[in-house]
Amino acid sequence: MTALLSHKAGLSPAFERFVCAFAAIIPAVVIAYSLIVDPLINLQPVAEAGSGGALDSEEKSTLLAQLLIPLLFVAMAFLATLHPPRRWQSVLPVLAPLMAFLGFAIISSAWSAMPMRSLMLAIYQSLLCALLFFSVCMSDNPKRIFRNIFWVFAVAMAVNLLFVILRPAGAIGHQGIYPYKNSLGAAAGCALILALAHIPGQRMFLRFCAFITLVVAVVVLVASESKTSIALALAAPAAAMLVLVLSRRLHAGAMTVLAGGLIAFLSSAVIAAQIWPFRPDDILVWAFGDPTFTGRTHIWSFIASHISEAPLTGHGYRGFWGVGELSPKLHSEIEFIRETGSSHNGFFDVTLDTGVIGLALLAVFVLSTLKASARAADESGTAFLFLSIAFFVIGRNMMESVILWSSFFDNLLFVLSGLSAAYLGAELRAARRSGVAQYMGAR
Numbered sequence: 001m002t003a004l005l006s007h008k009a010g011l012s013p014a015f016e017r018f019v020c021a022f023a024a025i026i027p028a029v030v031i032a033y034s035l036i037v038d039p040l041i042n043l044q045p046v047a048e049a050g051s052g053g054a055l056d057s058e059e060k061s062t063l064l065a066q067l068l069i070p071l072l073f074v075a076m077a078f079l080a081t082l083h084p085p086r087r088w089q090s091v092l093p094v095l096a097p098l099m100a101f102l103g104f105a106i107i108s109s110a111w112s113a114m115p116m117r118s119l120m121l122a123i124y125q126s127l128l129c130a131l132l133f134f135s136v137c138m139s140d141n142p143k144r145i146f147r148n149i150f151w152v153f154a155v156a157m158a159v160n161l162l163f164v165i166l167r168p169a170g171a172i173g174h175q176g177i178y179p180y181k182n183s184l185g186a187a188a189g190c191a192l193i194l195a196l197a198h199i200p201g202q203r204m205f206l207r208f209c210a211f212i213t214l215v216v217a218v219v220v221l222v223a224s225e226s227k228t229s230i231a232l233a234l235a236a237p238a239a240a241m242l243v244l245v246l247s248r249r250l251h252a253g254a255m256t257v258l259a260g261g262l263i264a265f266l267s268s269a270v271i272a273a274q275i276w277p278f279r280p281d282d283i284l285v286w287a288f289g290d291p292t293f294t295g296r297t298h299i300w301s302f303i304a305s306h307i308s309e310a311p312l313t314g315h316g317y318r319g320f321w322g323v324g325e326l327s328p329k330l331h332s333e334i335e336f337i338r339e340t341g342s343s344h345n346g347f348f349d350v351t352l353d354t355g356v357i358g359l360a361l362l363a364v365f366v367l368s369t370l371k372a373s374a375r376a377a378d379e380s381g382t383a384f385l386f387l388s389i390a391f392f393v394i395g396r397n398m399m400e401s402v403i404l405w406s407s408f409f410d411n412l413l414f415v416l417s418g419l420s421a422a423y424l425g426a427e428l429r430a431a432r433r434s435g436v437a438q439y440m441g442a443r
Contacts, residue, residue, distance in 0.1 A: 019083045023138035026072060026131055027416055028148035033068060035156045035187060035409045039177040073127045076134040085137030090426030094372050094418045095133060097365040101354075101404055102126045104361060105317040108354050112316025113326040121318045128407060132416045142420035143382060147206075149413075150198050153191040154213040160184060161216050164223045173225030182400060185226025186410050189233035189392055191217040196237055197385035232395040240387035243374070254383070255374035296344045296399070298334055303343050307352050314355035318405070321349075346397035346405050353405075362404060366394065369418030376421040386421040389413050 088095075102125060109118035136142055160176035167174070173181040195214035201207050221230055243261070247254040306320065306328055321327060321341050332338050343349045351359045373386040393414040397403045402411050 016083065019079050020139050020141065022079065023076070023135045024141060024144045025148050026076065026135045027145050027412065028152045030069070030072070030128065030131060031149055031409045031412050032152045032155075033065065034407060034412065035152060036159060036177070038065065039179075039183075040159075042179070043177060044179050069124065069127050069131070073131055076131060076138070080134055080138060083138060085134060086140055087423065087426060087430075088133075088137045091133065091136065091419050091422040094365070094368045094422045097361060097368050098129060098404075098415065098418075101358065101361040101365055102129060104354060104358055105404075108314060108317045108358070109319070110316070111313065112319030113323040114319065115316070117323065118317045118319045124407065125404060128412060129415055132412065132419055136416070136419045136423050142424055145416070145420065146194070146382070146385060147198070149416075150194045150210070150213075153187070153194050153217075154209060156187055157191045157213055157216040157220055160187065160220050164220060169223070174220075174223040176220065176224070181224045182226045182228065183408075185221060185224040185229025185233075186396060186400075186408075188217045188221035188224060189229040189236075189396075190389070190410060190413060192221065192233050193237060193385065193388045193392060197382070197388070228396065228399045232392050236391035236395065237384070237388045239391050240384050243387060244383055253374065254387075255371055258370065258374055299337055299340060299343055300345065300348060302329075302332055302334070302337050303348055303352050307348075307355075310355060312355045312357060314351065314353045314358060317353050317358075320352050342401040342405075344400055346401040346403050349401040349405050350403075365418075366403065369414065369421070370394075372418055372421040372425060376425040382420075382424060386417045389417040 102122065105122040105125065106119065109115050109122055112118035135145060139145055163176045164174045170181065174184060175181050176184040176187070178184050178187070191213060195210045195217060198210040199207055199214065201210065221233055224230075243254050243257050246252075246257045246261075250257065303320075306315070309315075321329060321343075329337055329340070343352060347359065347362070350362050354361075370390055373383070373390045376383050376386050393402060393410050396410055402408065403414055404411065
């Protein structure tokens with residue numbers, strides 16, 4: 001099929017292979033910048049590093065970032081004219097809500113305290129997502145994309161292990177090459193999931209490297225002392241495996257199992273609350289030893305009133321925290337809030353920035369990604385990877401601001417896994433229908 005398209009476009013098979021290989025490596029390059037290059041450029045002494053997960057370091061945009069992403073986008077757009085993205089319609093269930101949110105984010109910059117800054121951040125987020133879309137549809141091999149990304153995370157774990165060994169820990173855990181321990185925990189958690197997904201691979205060398213990366217990721221994860229990442233690194237793969245096992249045993253779709261599991265969990269929580277009277281503070285003290293959730297509850301209380309100021313359309317994309325002297329956070333009586341760079345909850349931050357409209361669009365995108373991952377679970381061997389990433393990043397987004405808010409590796413992984421799941425699921429279903437049609441024709 002690709003050879004036929006190449007012939008029609010006047011491209012040689014060698015150039016066709018180059019385009020596919022180039023498209024497959026682009027996400028790894030973009031994630032490598034966020035995961036390794038940028039943290040090393042902005043490396044901070046341990047004494048200056050914080051313990052939170054705010055995105056203040058994202059404001060330290062370098063010339064490399066400002067040039068790299070637009071140049072890659074121009075290159076991919078040019079190659080797309082020669083080698084049009086294949087089956088791009090298959091990713092529409094995920095792509096459409098993604099484009100809707102990004103479009104509204106761009107529009108919302110008009111009422112931001114710093115319109116130009118908000119517009120540039122929204123466009124930058126859009127370029128990142130466009131690169132991932134081009135890569136999935138032009139590489140024609142999402143599995144190859146994630147294999148390249150695995151190698152990036154393997155290198156990142158080796159670098160961070162070296163820093164964990166050579167640099168002293170901060171007051172509450174190691175930060176590795178990152179400014180915050182939660183960033184190190186997130187990197188290790190993603191590396192652990194990618195390693196688990198590649199251990200069953202057919203190539204012995206890949207399996208060996210995946211096992212070594214898994215061990216290093218566990219060591220780095222424990223050293224980070226990031227409770228959220230440790231919990232999610234255990235829970236996300238376990239939940240993904242449980243969904244896959246139950247869907248096969250019950251002969252039900254993975255989405256059906258997901259919905260049933262969510263209903264069962266909520267019902268159990270309601271029943272437990274009726275039997276054992278407890279407050280949210282009791283749960284936080286039991287789980288984290290801190291009723292303020294390391295200061296998060298103070299931040300959430302603070303932003304609640306500011307969400308009510310513009311509930312429908314928000315304050316403009318990224319137009320609340322990082323706008324200098326115009327930021328309302330400077331009027332808070334709590335020093336931690338004045339210094340933070342996010343709400344430490346992606347859903348709250350999206351509501352703060354783009355209102356209920358933006359939150360609704362984000363919810364549709366997240367649900368579409370989950371649905372695509374679940375449908376891939378019925379069709380593809382990469383289901384464990386897609387579901388694990390989705391669970392991990394959604395969980396992270398409840399504790400840090402990630403999905404479609406940051407330009408960090410976990411946000412990119414989430415968008416990429418959603419597009420890849422939609423593409424692979426549609427491709428395998430098309431192949432199944434083709435096989436059935438050929439069988440019926442043979443009869």
